[in-house]
Amino acid sequence: MDTAKKMTLFGLVWPIMIELFLQFMIGTADTLMVSRISDDAVAVVGISNQFFQAVIVLFALISSGAGIVISQKLGAGKEEVARRVASMAFVLTLGIGVVVSLFLFVQTEMFVQMLQVPVQLHAMTAQYIRIVGGGTIVMAAVLTLSTIIRSTGNTKGPMLVAVGMNLVHILGNYIFIFGAFGLPKWGLFGVSLSTVGSRLLALIVLFYIFRKSFAVFIQWRDFRIFNRPLLGEVAKVGLPMAFSSASWTVSQVVIFSMVATMGAEQLAARTYLNTLESFSFLAGWSFAMAVQIQVAHLFGAGQMERAYRSLYKALFWGELVVIVNTLLLFSFGRLILGAFTDNPHIIAVVIGILALDLILQPLKMWNMPLGNSLNAVGDTQYVMKVGIIVMWIVAVGGTYLLGIKSGWLLHGVYIAMIMDEGIRGFLVQRRWIARKRLPREAAAAADVRAVGLQV
Template sequence: MMKKTDGEKNKFSLWLLAWPIFIEQFLQFLLGSVDTLMVSKISDNAVAVVGFSNQLFNALMTLFATVASGAGIVIAQKIGSRKDEEARTVAIIAFKVTTWIGVFLSILLIAIPAPIATMLQMPEELLPLAKIYISIVGGGMILTAMMSVLGTAIRNTGNTKGPMMIAVGMNIVHIILNYCFIFGAFGFPQWGLTGVAISTVTSRLLATVVLFLMFLGTFERKMGMKDFSIFDRKLFKEILTIGWPLGVNSGSWVFSQLAIFSFLAILGSSELAARTYMSTLESFCFLLGFSLALAAQIQIAHLYGAGKIKEAYKAVYRVLAIGLPLVIVNAFILVLFGGNVLSLFTKDQEILTICASLLWMNLLLQPGKMINMALGNSLNAVGDTRYTMIVSLIFMWLIATGCSYLYGVHLGWGIIAIYACMIVDEYIRGVLSFVRWRGRKYLRMKETELERESTKFTESFASPSM
């Protein structure tokens, strides 16, 4: 038993959880940058369409993130408390529910891509490209849904290496197919943005198949097709109790970003393209920080389930001590070399001038993001998801979105004002999350629960001798 405990402890160590996530995210960033570079060879409008459409897809993903994210935390907690069979059942339920949501979204995006793009204020000159890209990539939302829940379930068992390898393979296939379809290489047709969309769906299909095969054997008892008829209302309620605030929280962020993209679209296609390029560069700044924050969520959920309250409380501070210096250094590197990198993507001087100012503002933005990621994920890991949801709903919409419109669009201060509002929002939510974590509300509740269970056990053990 001791060997199993030591092995499990190592499996859920911060470093062993974080480094595969980091490699996965880094390679996705690297290949994603190559992807953006390839799309920029089509046109800046194509880049703007991809950036805008991805915001739409991210917004819709929140509909199944409610189930996938909640299930991931419950799985880690169940494994921490040595209830592997329940963790397995949670994973099966989450997969089924998420898949059906993905089916609905795919049908919707295939049926009405143009009205959706128009409703979101996409510039008229981008609509023809948007209609094609949204219908093809959006039609594959079922694959995105399945990948999300499968990857989350596998990672929260402590296996972060498997999803890493699959994600790397998926992106390599995507880049190769992009090259073929954009440049007409190896006898492939030169289909431009349509080819990029087909490449995206094809690579995701292959990744989904491999993830599903890995998922079948990820728990102690291997899954068979008959197991997918399982449904436990009590466990599904646990998923939703943690998951629905996570879904609202995630949705709040994504829809606020989508609103901000629509504000940028009002300002013009140059601002929209600049934000898309900056989104790619910003990813570089917090790759390791994000990986540490996600690893901390898995670790803290496991420690919380195992009743190791003090270790769970201290874990977030280790992440901040490592993550904050990293994102600051990375953001400064981006200030020094970001202009040169951007010149590889576009020669439009207006876009480059906008990005030059945003690179300096990014130096302020990234530490706030790191604090939010680490503390927000830690609160979610112990089940305090309603608090993060409430904070997000208030400040994302009041500051990041409302003030962005007021100062950026209504008063005409432009994209600089919008970025400033995003920075203020990150720091306000970060400070509030820090105060909440210091209060240890859910950790104290867990300690009380463990004390009651210990008392009951002692009383039941002593009762026969009385």
């Protein structure tokens, strides 16, 4: 299979961009539909989904590590090795997913208390987490399969599946929220069923694409094969990435929990902001995702200089898109927000924060492709260390000092996040410019190919 033709930046970007954009539009429709239940329901979905993001990073060790190793092996012309990595990653995801799903289903009340959800939202949150959390195995499998398929250069398949999954989800929301076709109005309970059901359908389709993603069709017997050295290679790349993702996501849960103590209106405003902000950087994030695949492939092929330059091409286009989108959001934010809520206090908070987004979102875009590119060349430990130290000291600590202690509420939260993104961006930029890992690692990869060494 010739993957080189599929590894151009824009060839990788456009399906990812369409997928993210349509997911955003459908996710916005999802929030809009849930808001017809109540602002409380929106707050429940917001804090629960933030919690689920923290849970899913448990699988980042597998999906992220496997994705980079697969791209590197394909770049080095070792497709059979990449195929083995893909099979092992899927089996491991299912095994861990079963354990996590059962734990979330049984221990729901413990997690609701941990999130410091306002008392009036307690019952709704518990119900939503129990159902959607019980389906974590499906969510994790969808994530892993999508990552593996994209790493082969096929970004169109996951795009089409994601679009179909979200359309099914919206249809399910419509049926259960509004009681369409004579069915009962199940509200947030119905939304949770729709979420899990649509993901299950996506899993079935992705599994079919996954088995056909390599030159040799993946057989059922392949799922019984485990190669410890390969697993160690995935862990070496994936473990720091998992810790880094966990640090970021758990820090966001902690921040969300602190926002929850500010009251239901502040929590609802943060949830609406999450939806609106997705518009600012989703296209830019597609460049960050694409450049990770491309850099890993080029790095595996020993093309060090091209790997280095490709980052800056992605960074330029990503920043351009993010800045334009953020300006549009700032200009039309009040009009857009009016479709979600008529609460004047929530609207006032959101509009004030959108001004800070003019600084925050470009800084986020600065960070994303730089961090992804460093991960793609195996410099995952540096990204992890910078992330853990700066996120918790600046983002979380700043949220407490500025948001709660100083009484600035969400404005304090966003100022802390701006400082966090700026410091991390500066540090990873310096690391990439230094190119400390590229010469040594690329030379080693070239030596391996020269002697025809097989893993």
